[in-house]
Amino acid sequence: MIERRDEELSHIYREAEGPRPPQRVDDNILAASQRVAGTVRRPAVFAFSRRWGAPVAIAATVLVTSTVALMVHERQSGVDTAAPGVPRAGRAAKVSPAAPVRTDQPAKSPSTEPRAGPSQKSPPAEPRSAAPVTPSPKAAAPLDRAKPATVETALSGERRATGQPARLPAIPPGVEILRKTDEPKPAPAAAAPAAAGERARATQQAPVPDAVRTFDVQPLIRPAQAPASAPAPGANTLRESASTLQGAGAVGALTSSVAVPDAKERTPEKWLADIRKLKTEGKAIEAERDLVEFKKRYPDYILPEDLR
Amino acid sequence: MSDLASVLPVPPYAPSVQDRGPREALHLRRMRIEASDEELMLRYGRGDARAFELLYRRYRLPLYRFMLRQVGNAATAEELFQDLWMRVVNSRGRYEARAKFASWVYAIAHNRLMDFYRGNGRASFLSHEESESVLEDLPAAEISADLRLDRKRAAERLVAALGELPDAQREAFLLQQEGEMSIEEIAAATGVGPETAKSRLRYAVAKLRASLGKES
Numbered sequence: 309m310i311e312r313r314d315e316e317l318s319h320i321y322r323e324a325e326g327p328r329p330p331q332r333v334d335d336n337i338l339a340a341s342q343r344v345a346g347t348v349r350r351p352a353v354f355a356f357s358r359r360w361g362a363p364v365a366i367a368a369t370v371l372v373t374s375t376v377a378l379m380v381h382e383r384q385s386g387v388d389t390a391a392p393g394v395p396r397a398g399r400a401a402k403v404s405p406a407a408p409v410r411t412d413q414p415a416k417s418p419s420t421e422p423r424a425g426p427s428q429k430s431p432p433a434e435p436r437s438a439a440p441v442t443p444s445p446k447a448a449a450p451l452d453r454a455k456p457a458t459v460e461t462a463l464s465g466e467r468r469a470t471g472q473p474a475r476l477p478a479i480p481p482g483v484e485i486l487r488k489t490d491e492p493k494p495a496p497a498a499a500a501p502a503a504a505g506e507r508a509r510a511t512q513q514a515p516v517p518d519a520v521r522t523f524d525v526q527p528l529i530r531p532a533q534a535p536a537s538a539p540a541p542g543a544n545t546l547r548e549s550a551s552t553l554q555g556a557g558a559v560g561a562l563t564s565s566v567a568v569p570d571a572k573e574r575t576p577e578k579w580l581a582d583i584r585k586l587k588t589e590g591k592a593i594e595a596e597r598d599l600v601e602f603k604k605r606y607p608d609y610i611l612p613e614d615l616r
Numbered sequence: 617m618s619d620l621a622s623v624l625p626v627p628p629y630a631p632s633v634q635d636r637g638p639r640e641a642l643h644l645r646r647m648r649i650e651a652s653d654e655e656l657m658l659r660y661g662r663g664d665a666r667a668f669e670l671l672y673r674r675y676r677l678p679l680y681r682f683m684l685r686q687v688g689n690a691a692t693a694e695e696l697f698q699d700l701w702m703r704v705v706n707s708r709g710r711y712e713a714r715a716k717f718a719s720w721v722y723a724i725a726h727n728r729l730m731d732f733y734r735g736n737g738r739a740s741f742l743s744h745e746e747s748e749s750v751l752e753d754l755p756a757a758e759i760s761a762d763l764r765l766d767r768k769r770a771a772e773r774l775v776a777a778l779g780e781l782p783d784a785q786r787e788a789f790l791l792q793q794e795g796e797m798s799i800e801e802i803a804a805a806t807g808v809g810p811e812t813a814k815s816r817l818r819y820a821v822a823k824l825r826a827s828l829g830k831e832s
Contacts, residue, residue, distance in 0.1 A: 323771035329680040337701040345665040
């Protein structure tokens with residue numbers, strides 16, 4: 309059924325002013341429609357977060373992951389480098405006795421090499437939770453002024469970890485290792501080849517207070533004081549560690565990469581022995597001059613009684 | 617409907633296309649050009665709120681005018697108008713594109729009006745027989761020459777005369793003018809036969825022309 313529309317009437321009707329619904333009615337209806345549809349239009353902040361949220365989240369994830377990976381890698385390398393001398397509660401059980409000491413680490417990163425040194429001088433029996441010490445040169449600077457940076461960082465890190473006083477900074481670890489390899493080994497029992505066995509033994513030692521430990525370490529840096537006497541337990545541990553390193557071939561690597569430049573110099577012990585020799589030969593002036601030079605070179609070194 | 621929507625101004629509440637993001641603006645442009653009312657309603661049923669927004673923009677003014685002219689009171693018209701759209705919103709999942717969206721939505725409007733009339737004790741809808749008998753006696757009036765020239769005054773006179781029409785006849789006229797519906801669509805929306813819808817419409821038109829033919 310087709311009914312022709314009265315166009316004239318329609319035109320007149322269109323001329324009438326068209327009322328409009330109020331704004332609030334529009335808002336109510338549209339809000340309800342969006343609410344029901346579950347797509348409420350979010351403000352600009354949400355739009356921004358929706359647009360950039362995923363990239364930012366991905367970037368944050370990558371950043372955190374890489375940081376954690378870097379930390380784990382650093383920690384791992386630090387543990388490996390310090391493995392021979394750092395006794396830790398869990399290490400003896402984790403590392404199999406036949407596991408060889410990694411010798412490639414010193415060649416890879418010279419900055420981590422000296423960590424083997426300080427680990428020798430401490431006879432810790434208590435397990436340390438602070439596993440890898442990542443020393444910062446800034447923190448180590450006031451303590452170790454006269455030593456090469458690599459040694460400083462390792463020593464300062466060790467100091468921070470153990471809380472011991474700065475007693476040994478004057479001895480470069482590489483040199484110490486060399487010295488110990490040259491020396492006749494006073495504790496044959498400590499020459500066990502397996503590093504894990506050594507670590508386990510070190511772990512089983514009775515806990516020693518820090519104060520006592522300090523005294524235990526002193527003979528190590530004063531070889532002239534008691535050269536023939538039986539070494540202290542701490543010294544035993546250090547020598548054992550040195551021999552362990554030697555047995556595992558780590559000393560060779562250390563010697564080739566770090567200790568070689570230092571080995572050209574006199575060791576402090578050798579130097580002191582020379583000074584004593586000059587004294588005994590009656591060359592007091594030369595001996596005094598040598599001693600002054602020694603003090604300049606090793607300001608933190610505690611001199612034996614006879615040379616003070 | 618689409619012709620009327622293109623003639624009507626864009627409502628002030630609606631943000632311009634330029635104010636939106638490029639993707640959303642493109643989506644809205646494409647919907648406005650391509651999508652039919654039925655498609656928009658189906659999209660809204662699937663959760664596309666922008667489709668409803670566009671649909672609302674198309675039908676907002678004619679439906680509001682339809683309601684306002686029917687009840688004659690702005691507050692009541694707003695309430696009914698809002699309730700009508702709430703019914704549309706709540707029916708989004710049940711909508712099927714069997715008929716034109718305009719017929720469907722005006723049928724909802726009609727039902728809402730019936731509820732309102734019943735609730736207010738207002739039952740002035742003419743019966744079929746009554747409208748037929750009245751229709752027989754209507755003269756074909758001409759619009760006066762003065763009102764032909766003064767369109768604004770003619771429009772005011774027309775709106776006033778529209779308010780005096782019986783509800784059913786006014787509804788038929790408004791459905792034709794605002795909803796751009798045919799006799800069949802008016803009949804379907806109001807739930808009467810086509811003949812009834814036709815007679816109501818003819819009666820409304822005759823009465824309105826007669827009101828414009830008289831000099832006041």
